[in-house]
Amino acid sequence: MVNPMQIPSTGLAAGVEGAVLKADVRDLDFYYGAFHALKRVSMPIHDHMVTALIGPSGCGKSTLLRCFNRMHDLYPGNKYAGGGIVFYPDNTNLLAPDVDPIEVRMRISMVFQKPNPFPKSIYENVAYSLRVRGMRNKNELDDRVESALKGAALWNEVSNRLKELGANLSGGQQQRLCIARALASDPEIILFDEPTSALDPIATASIEELIIELKEKVTILIVTHNMQQAARISDYTAYMYLGEMVEFGVTDQIFIKPQKKATEDYITGRFG
Amino acid sequence: MMKAADLDAIRAIITRAKRWDLIFSVLGILSLMLGILTFVVLFIDMAIQGVPRLSYDFFTSFPSRRAENAGILSAWVGTILVMLVTALSAVPLGVAAGVYLEEYAPKNWMTDIIEINISNLAGIPSIVYGLLALGLFVYYFGFGQSILTAGLTLALLILPVIIVATREAIRAIPQSIHEGSYACGATTWQTVSDHILPYSSAGILTGVIIGMARAIGETAPIITIGALTFIAFLPTPPFAGDPPAGMFDWIFAPFTVMPIQMFNWTSRPEAAFTLNAAAAGFVLVFMTLAMNGLAIYLRYQLRKNIKW
Numbered sequence: 001m002v003n004p005m006q007i008p009s010t011g012l013a014a015g016v017e018g019a020v021l022k023a024d025v026r027d028l029d030f031y032y033g034a035f036h037a038l039k040r041v042s043m044p045i046h047d048h049m050v051t052a053l054i055g056p057s058g059c060g061k062s063t064l065l066r067c068f069n070r071m072h073d074l075y076p077g078n079k080y081a082g083g084g085i086v087f088y089p090d091n092t093n094l095l096a097p098d099v100d101p102i103e104v105r106m107r108i109s110m111v112f113q114k115p116n117p118f119p120k121s122i123y124e125n126v127a128y129s130l131r132v133r134g135m136r137n138k139n140e141l142d143d144r145v146e147s148a149l150k151g152a153a154l155w156n157e158v159s160n161r162l163k164e165l166g167a168n169l170s171g172g173q174q175q176r177l178c179i180a181r182a183l184a185s186d187p188e189i190i191l192f193d194e195p196t197s198a199l200d201p202i203a204t205a206s207i208e209e210l211i212i213e214l215k216e217k218v219t220i221l222i223v224t225h226n227m228q229q230a231a232r233i234s235d236y237t238a239y240m241y242l243g244e245m246v247e248f249g250v251t252d253q254i255f256i257k258p259q260k261k262a263t264e265d266y267i268t269g270r271f272g
Numbered sequence: 273m274m275k276a277a278d279l280d281a282i283r284a285i286i287t288r289a290k291r292w293d294l295i296f297s298v299l300g301i302l303s304l305m306l307g308i309l310t311f312v313v314l315f316i317d318m319a320i321q322g323v324p325r326l327s328y329d330f331f332t333s334f335p336s337r338r339a340e341n342a343g344i345l346s347a348w349v350g351t352i353l354v355m356l357v358t359a360l361s362a363v364p365l366g367v368a369a370g371v372y373l374e375e376y377a378p379k380n381w382m383t384d385i386i387e388i389n390i391s392n393l394a395g396i397p398s399i400v401y402g403l404l405a406l407g408l409f410v411y412y413f414g415f416g417q418s419i420l421t422a423g424l425t426l427a428l429l430i431l432p433v434i435i436v437a438t439r440e441a442i443r444a445i446p447q448s449i450h451e452g453s454y455a456c457g458a459t460t461w462q463t464v465s466d467h468i469l470p471y472s473s474a475g476i477l478t479g480v481i482i483g484m485a486r487a488i489g490e491t492a493p494i495i496t497i498g499a500l501t502f503i504a505f506l507p508t509p510p511f512a513g514d515p516p517a518g519m520f521d522w523i524f525a526p527f528t529v530m531p532i533q534m535f536n537w538t539s540r541p542e543a544a545f546t547l548n549a550a551a552a553g554f555v556l557v558f559m560t561l562a563m564n565g566l567a568i569y570l571r572y573q574l575r576k577n578i579k580w
């Protein structure tokens with residue numbers, strides 16, 4: 001894997017005023033076995049901003065997202081084949097072979113498409129990301145669990161039933177529980193893979209609101225199928241097609257005045 | 273709008289098609305009955321012969337030349353001790369091997385070959401394990417014809433069952449839970465100990481019980497390693513006797529087990545011994561059922577709090 005300093009910058013960092021780079025995907029190639037799933041993908045991720053990944057099904061959005069927390073390392077045959085993801089401020093390549101995936105996952109957490117609470121209590125679900133970091137002090141755990149649940153707008157609903165199973169909550173509550181779990185460890189980036197696709201419109205609205213609030217604390221990268229959702233909650237939008245990055249830009253520009261014909265066709269629903 | 277004639281035709285087709293449902297259910301019930309009834313008849317026959325023999329003395333007496341004085345004390349104690357050794361050695365080994373294969377082992381041709389062979393091991397006749405144990409445990413390691421040898425032999429026998437059950441129980445855990453743990457920054461060991469083992473314990477337990485239920489009735493390998501058929505003493509309990517026995521001296525004691533006791537009695541010409549064998553068989557079936565009952569209870573307790 002290439003030293004980050006040798007990966008040329010994408011030069012896409014400009015945009016919203018005062019934006020600071022948090023991560024930079026540079027010429028990233030990724031393979032599932034022989035299948036070339038990401039082709040020289042480049043895009044910047046700005047600190048404390050929401051960046052949305054859109055594109056038709058199968059274009060590689062989840063694949064790109066799962067590079068950020070090295071989820072692909074869990075399965076044999078997956079290969080990061082070139083380029084990398086430079087992480088700031090420490091300027092390391094997240095995909096370098098000498099970077100421990102566990103360290104990456106401690107700094108970048110993830111919320112999945114389908115809520116996946118552990119079959120443990122609400123409390124233990126949130127506390128888990130703290131326990132893997134060696135936190136044992138009861139008071140400290142209590143405090144951190146409470147503030148994570150508050151951060152995920154779930155505290156009021158569950159404060160008196162922390163010992164109940166996470167799976168007993170409604171779908172939207174379960175997803176907020178998973179957000180609390182992702183938030184508890186104070187990550188630098190939270191990855192969301194279509195976090196609302198399994199939820200009803202009301203639960204979806206509350207998660208969207210939450211994501212907008214969360215960017216005070218954390219940088220957000222979100223995959224969504226719902227273009228209105230991308231327009232509502234993101235500051236930047238990236239449009240992918242067949243494993244390639246077609247266009248990246250400030251969300252308003254992408255939706256009002258895309259540079260590429262392909263992006264315009266997708267956004268206006270003429271294709272996809 | 274559908275014409276009435278068409279509707280009649282459709283109904284006729286449905287009726288004809290449904291005839292097969294009827295035929296199959298009848299066949300299914302018959303097959304089920306055949307299996308269950310055979311067992312019930314055998315069991316009742318055994319109970320009628322054996323139950324009158326059951327008494328307090330039957331459980332507390334050693335075997336004897338006179339059928340009416342003979343009991344199963346050494347046999348049931350032997351069975352329980354052998355099962356204890358079997359469980360204590362097979363469960364950790366089998367679970368560890370299953371977890372390793374599912375969570376740690378690289379997926380390559382080596383592990384493929386190991387996988388195929390584990391399933392094959394489960395099909396090897398048990399007497400072959402007896403021969404292996406005779407060479408390995410009795411002579412090479414010098415464990416003698418002891419409870420330890422028998423326990424380890426049966427452990428080898430049921431190891432594949434436990435490994436396969438462990439792997440299946442682990443695979444039943446949704447991928448999303450697995451990924452959720454890693455995404456929190458857990459190591460493989462943290463994932464295994466905090467999630468994989470607790471969530472798969474009910475399934476593993478089922479496999480353990482199936483294995484133990486097989487082991488408890490095994491006779492051939494135990495005879496091969498040379499269990500005694502007539503034994504009129506118990507292993508010395510820890511710290512008892514003079515000089516006091518060590519904590520684990522009992523594992524080197526000679527022993528007999530329930531199926532061997534039964535086998536011994538059935539080979540006697542006197543009818544009274546056949547009744548003893550039936551009574552011992554009844555106790556053995558009861559022991560197996562009790563184990564299964566315990567498994568069902570524990571499985572319920574373990575599954576109660578697991579919901580994906």
Ligand SMILES: Nc1ncnc2c1ncn2[C@@H]1O[C@H](COP(=O)(O)OP(=O)(O)OP(=O)(O)O)[C@@H](O)[C@H]1O
Pocket residue numbers: 032035037055056057058059060061062063064225
């Ligand atoms: N484990 C895998 N092995 C092989 N190919 C895969 C694997 N996962 C995904 N792919 C392929 O990689 C491509 C990108 O998949 P990906 O899941 O990233 O798409 P996506 O943009 O997230 O789609 P969706 O919107 O449907 O979730 C697809 O063609 C898919 O078939």
Ligand SMILES: [Mg+2]
Pocket residue numbers: 061062063193223
């Ligand atoms: Mg996807």
